[in-house]
Amino acid sequence: MAVKQYIDAIREALQQEMARDERVFVLGEDVGVRGGVFRVTDGLQAQFGEYRVLDFPLTESAIVGVAIGAAAAGMIPVAEIQFADFILPAVNQIISEAAKIRYRSNNDWNCPIVIRAPFGGGVHGALYHSQSMEALFTHVPGLKVVVPSTPEDAKGLLLSAIRDPDPVLFFEHKKLYRSIKGEVPDSPYTTPLGKAAVRREGDDVTVITYGLGVHLALEAAERLESEGITAHVLDLRTLRPLDEEAILAAARRTGKVLIVHEDNKVCGIGAEVSALIGEYALFDLDAPIRRLAGPEVPAMPFSPTLEKAYMLNTDKVASEMRSLARF
Amino acid sequence: MAVKQYIDAIREALQQEMARDERVFVLGEDVGVRGGVFRVTDGLQAQFGEYRVLDFPLTESAIVGVAIGAAAAGMIPVAEIQFADFILPAVNQIISEAAKIRYRSNNDWNCPIVIRAPFGGGVHGALYHSQSMEALFTHVPGLKVVVPSTPEDAKGLLLSAIRDPDPVLFFEHKKLYRSIKGEVPDSPYTTPLGKAAVRREGDDVTVITYGLGVHLALEAAERLESEGITAHVLDLRTLRPLDEEAILAAARRTGKVLIVHEDNKVCGIGAEVSALIGEYALFDLDAPIRRLAGPEVPAMPFSPTLEKAYMLNTDKVASEMRSLARF
Amino acid sequence: MTEVVRHRALGLTDEQVLEMYRYMVLARTVDERMWLLNRAGKIPFVISCQGQEGAQAGAGFALDPSKDYIAPYYRDLCLVLIYGHTAKTELLAAFGKPEDPNSGGRQMPGHFGDRARRIITGSSPVGTQIPHAVGAALAAKMRGDDFVAYVSFGEGTSNQGDFHEAANFAGIHKLPVIFFCENNKYAISVPESKQLACKNVADRAAGYGFEGVVVDGMDALEVYRVMKAAVEKARNGGGPTLVEAKTYRLVPHSSDDDDRSYRSREEVEEARKGDPIVRLRNYLLEVGVLTEEQDAALRQAALDEVNEATAYAEQAPHADPSTLTKFVYAEEALSDGR
């Protein structure tokens, strides 16, 4: 076991699974010679050759559509969308096709593809290199949506995603790539999809979040501890299907729930988490269910002051937690 | 004032606005010579000519993209997507472009387009001619999403949508086209976007819904009245922006809220409505917030038994209302 | 006597060309039955292959159903019959019955799919199947497999972005895929002139670095000839071909359409004279491979098969409503880890 960066854990998962299973291959823009614009696939083409790490033309719909067809013929494609923002041209292939293939064929066909995409802001990426795209897909039956927050999970969840017989969207927060390190077992292992993780136990307030939000919540919890407030932090990890039991247990634990995500609030995944609690744990609540999320603007601006105003940070999370704990 | 069908009210709005404003034009597949596959635009090409009722090639992304460009040059396009299911190839143009044009240009440019699409099931349309697509767009700042439930609203809301300076998605439940009639003023009028309508007042249970669901809720309410249960029915009409005040008022009125939609439940618009109530009216509730929605399957099947099992109906709505009222 | 040897010159035995004809007649018979059932209120929807059977038969016979993948579109009834489906399977689909192998009655008729037969599951949004076939061809190239992939679509659909993107990728990697455009002159009500400005869809192949071929799609043998060459080229590493079969849709777009609003009866009547079934029949009679009696018997056999299939499909049980939520994801027991 060694300490690894989030980005290295992802690369390791790809490398190990490609070595283990000849059917697995990577396709996307600049993934080959260049090793990806974030360098996630760095070195893989040298090891596995031009086709198993395939530089694709600039056509997202075809990246996903070709992956679906290759999967139909027995391959296990892992497609990279260069930035999550650019998944939109592929939405028809993802929602009309990948998500519905098993159902529409009455279980005759399936679609074992993974679509990886870096998402999220705070990197001066402006409107189109910062977006959170998960809420477009969490509504869609047939898809699974995964967002790892730690290097260990990044590897284990990606291996699960690749081995999963159904389409999985795997969103990697680009701010975590090189800022987060952690122990990651060297050999391959899987972390189950659909299971949330309690990152910290506490009794005064529950924070439900994922991705970068987990780190903000943990830092905020640390800070609040000195004020005598203990926080319970749940990392959703998989956004579809949601781990309903874990969500309800976390809500009941403190009776005060704060949901945190970078994506804008209205109809974000936080709405579903809140609705679940409002449906199944209403009488365990001691305070309104709060959501702290991105503002209702189309995406975050380039301007450093506006980007900063958009992004969540430990202060914002801590202050919401504090006010909720004191409710 | 005359009694008109829902579909005729829509046609009348188009016809009157095109007559009033030369900039308004209709584009889409089969909208011209054929008058649309549902006949919404029947007769318009004969009146306004080939270009103002423009038969577009089978390319949804271009329908929306060309509409955006025409709007930039001063036109007011009303695009028809033949079935809401086929809006997916245009999602990039809608979300990356239309929704963000005003914001990204700091209010220099705007995008006054309307995208109309028939949606919804119960017409043997199977997986790809039955879907509810609203939840893909209600999350997106910059867009407005409208779903009329009555002929009067269909006309008034469509006129508002066309006159609105921002992009509006206008979803028409295809089961309502010819099954619903009502009084519709002959001259042009606007019904404001962003305002819900109380369709029935009552004290025992609140139903919040839209589109076809309004009619099911009203029928169910009628039925429950004889059992001594009075229902309050709120028709959302606009799904983005939501009429938050009206939602909270309706929730507080009875303390028991049932949200109804045909679209599947997880991360549907009902989640946001529930979350709003859970955030701002929690202590006014006497029962968990319930959602009655489509099942978590990719879309409704062709098989008549499965389609029936998928669809909401008055029985299902009434029984949920009854159980909630008795909670 | 050049006519006599035409099919033999193409490498088709008398039995094979008769079989080709039989499939075309069977497809037409099934199709006509569906219209009758629709008009009688027994099935809610039909989408037709009428006029395109020759193109489909020519294509189907050039492929090897034992290994080649197909991603057909909704009119390819004749092609899927050649790939092993039957009047019964398609009538089960028309009635939306769970025994339908295409989708268990979940999809509209004409939405083909069958893993065992390498018919890749299709959907309604047009053109999405084009990259799927290309993906299958990519798999063949990566593994060194011997199969080719075939995909068909209408000329209206050749305007969709998915056609362009998929063809482009296939061209770069010289993948073993055949793009088969069944140009029937209309996309619902929109005539060719309002759909595209190039003379032939096949002209677009140049933009992808491979060959485009126009063929008379009402002539099954001619389609066979062109397709055979394209398949051989693909199998031998020569890359993709775009084949455009010029056909005509003899009936309305679907049972929901009324084509009188956008085309004249004269135009349709004129086109009927080129009916691919009539043409192949005349050829077979002419070259003596078929007699009027044999033809009558063959048509009767098709009708019998369709009658039997109709009866079976109509009485077959409907899906149990409890199955509505099945197969959204792999069910535990059925998953093999993939």
Added chain:
Amino acid sequence: MTEVVRHRALGLTDEQVLEMYRYMVLARTVDERMWLLNRAGKIPFVISCQGQEGAQAGAGFALDPSKDYIAPYYRDLCLVLIYGHTAKTELLAAFGKPEDPNSGGRQMPGHFGDRARRIITGSSPVGTQIPHAVGAALAAKMRGDDFVAYVSFGEGTSNQGDFHEAANFAGIHKLPVIFFCENNKYAISVPESKQLACKNVADRAAGYGFEGVVVDGMDALEVYRVMKAAVEKARNGGGPTLVEAKTYRLVPHSSDDDDRSYRSREEVEEARKGDPIVRLRNYLLEVGVLTEEQDAALRQAALDEVNEATAYAEQAPHADPSTLTKFVYAEEALSDGR
């Protein structure tokens, strides 16, 4: 002495061709400054026009900024300067300052837009601007307006579905639009050979029923000639043209890229010899329209302008955080009912 009259033969006065040159130099100077600022940690991002200034100047001078709409892409710095932007506007954008007329500092540099100047607002997802230009051209045709619409994009982007769909529609209706492909041989790291299999992007025009023209994009005058003809054709109802300017990107894709991983230094050095600015300069010196002294003065003026713009932009105030939520929808007071 044929060389002497080249620009005059094209209808350009000496002043005009000098002005063209000046814009190219100014664009390069702004661009180089942005790289310096980026390397100094003062601005987070640059995306470059270097190597493509000649193509852009040739195109820009063929258009009429007083009426023609443009939908440029992120490398079109030289074009937007011709359309009235300045070193100052673009440096304001580079610093993300609210005075930037493109986006008020909301978008990355290179994301152009300006309603008053008919520069249609652009975004990052490639190719989305292509149908926008076609839509503007449709408006011109519908209203009988005299303007043409121009859209530019890279060769990698010509593979996107949006290119295909937009070009197809423009071809059908013979719209007054020019598709201008700046083929710089790479889409980030992916060379042309892995992006498309046809020899020229211009070959694709045949699939849309209009003309495609290949032009040496390193030669501003030649681009002008070809573009002038295309614009005239469009203005006279002759429909669209696809112009492919063969260029080369002389620097990495953006400040986030390292091009050494995918192309040799020799290749880049070789390409530098064809630098469009050097070429136009040599021509102007040769034909006596420019002297070394004038050139030095012109470059100094560009540098002065850029220095001043940098100083201004750097000290300009940042956006007030409270403006974050402004202009998602029309604000009551600003809406004119549309």
